[in-house]
Amino acid sequence: MSSIEPRQRVVTIVVNPRSGRGRAGRLLPRVVAALDEAMPDAVVRVIRTRDYADARERTVGVVASAAPPAPGSQPDVLVMMGGDGMASLGLNACAGSHVQLGIIPAGTGDDFARGVGIPRRPLAAAAAIAAGRTRRIDLTLARGAIAGGGDRRYIGSVVSSGYDARVNYRVNHARLNLGSASYASVVLSEIAHLVPLDYRLVVDGTVREEPAVLVAIGNAGYIGGGVHICPDADPADGLLDVTLIKPVSRMTLVRLFPQLYRGDFVHHPAIERFRAREVVLDGDGLIPMADGEELGQAPLRLTCEPGVLEVLVGDGA
CATH class of the missing domain: 2.60.200.40 (Tumour Suppressor Smad4)
Structure with missing residues (x-):
């Protein structure tokens, strides 16, 4: 009997390059490099958004198209890079799904990240995503x-x-x-x-x-x-x-x-x-x-x- 190979994990970064007065765009190459290095068995892809409506549509699409994890596989990850507005889009898309949510704080407030225990420094947040420690939380x-x-x-x-x-x-x-x-x-x-x-x-x-x-x-x-x-x-x-x-x-x-x-x-x-x-x-x-x-x-x-x-x-x- 042949065994089923685990599907390769997909980590999708949805980024607003203008978040934090352009900070997200400047940090993006370093974040992608850090995730690529720390997660060699995953496919890391980037979606740059044009505006809030585009970000919402693309975010919902990422979660809708994510396949459920097969036995022996880890779930896909949606990574929102930006401020609280981007985090809000991500949590609304991932709520109730099998997709894990990662946040790279790069906005001017980053209150959601602060409140749930995500590192405030973008590269530290990327390291936390790679480490894979999860927390199941409530939403309002x-x-x-x-x-x-x-x-x-x-x-x-x-x-x-x-x-x-x-x-x-x-x-x-x-x-x-x-x-x-x-x-x-x-x-x-x-x-x-x-x-x-x-x-x-x-x-x-x-x-x-x-x-x-x-x-x-x-x-x-x-x-x-x-x-x-x-x-x-x-x-x-x-x-x-x-x-x-x-x-x-x-x-x-x-x-x-x-x-x-x-x-x-x-x-x-x-x-x-x-x-x-x-x-x-x-x-x-x-x-x-x-x-x-x-x-x-x-x-x-x-x-x-x-x-x-x-x-x-x-x-x-």
Whole structure:
């Protein structure tokens, strides 16, 4: 009886060469060389994207065309090289599939990579992909009127909706995006326009109607290039972490701001945190954002989908 030879593994890098103000394009040859050297039994191929729509189409196509691993073979890998927008495309394509997701952080925020334990340095991330250490994680599933069409999207890091979302929106539309530095600058300038929003939430079936500066619903916990808005978030615990900041003065928010990067802001009496399996997010004047991109229109139903993604991570994850 003849044996079936294991199929050669395919590692596909989908890259936005303009990510990180061109950093991704400059680093691409070194990343490809590192993967070629460290994974001699795999076929490493590169897809350069023209724009976000092209990246989405090509990413979905890679996963759809990937053959299931045969006995004795390792699964194919989709590697997204760029920022959080590219990571979001990758996790949406790979969720629920047999394709593993790798991330080469080369954007201005890289919050998903930070939150799930992927090395922040691109060559270190490439080494982690080659090493093959995986982690099965949850994702947040948003259902409703999703930006760009459709009625559902997976989120890896955080859904922002209030003051934090306004900051994210302004940074995205700024003429020059310097990542965490731009985020910090806009955070301070937006304080002048601080107005609490009227939220209508349904948390695991319980209705909550109250004003708040923001409600952040996290899976991996980071926004804005390192702001640890949900500091206890565990992307593999089957739960969403919710951070709610009650109405505060502008000066209180200024004092809280440096603590956001350390996560110790949670001890302030205006902060409420809780966990849930499902949150219906609604309210007046909300601008829902997720993984650095516009998410859609409220109301949105957000649920934790346990273990739907296998991601390649570093040793310290």
